[in-house]
Amino acid sequence: DTGVSQDPRHKITKRGQNVTFRCDPISEHNRLYWYRQTLGQGPEFLTYFQNEAQLEKSRLLSDRFSAERPKGSFSTLEIQRTEQGDSAMYLCASSPGGLLARSYNEQFFGPGTRLTVL
């Protein structure tokens, strides 16, 4: 068990460019989450996958954002036409738990991808 990994760890881009981040969850974890954390704030929920199905998206996730989890393994988060306001740390987390699980399953977080939009 190597934990949740994210790639890249840092990304600097110019406004208007597209960026894609990758998250590899702990193997056999069914659930995968994306959060965004801006400086001095706590993480904010963006979206959640149960296996390959994206079950909820926050209103923070504008049309420029898209997330996928093909085959229920790794996930990608793409931001199109980046804006300076997109600068933040993007966190990925995973947890076990089936579709019908009602109790909280501990979420294991990756180290994050820090995005800077110039």
Added chain:
Amino acid sequence: GDSVTQMEGPVTLSEEAFLTINCTYTATGYPSLFWYVQYPGEGLQLLLKATKADDKGSNKGFEATYRKETTSFHLEKGSVQVSDSAVYFCALSRSSYKLIFGSGTRLLVRP
């Protein structure tokens, strides 16, 4: 909507001092409550949790009690160490998947 409020930091203490980090929440029903810790250069880690009123979560010498009457979940430790220096986040969940975090409190422990 649901929210979590934490005391602002940084909190600076000498080694072996007593620690309290205040956390209050606003939520309908009976959320589960958590403390997460983020050490420098590392990802968020679950420190402790409590799932119902009057539960006490504890781990690594840290404790927090779920107080429904005051909607609080204050984090305490009797004797802090330099290695406890980190950012601490209080969080709640009313579902099995979404965490709502406070803004975090940075703790700096000096030798």
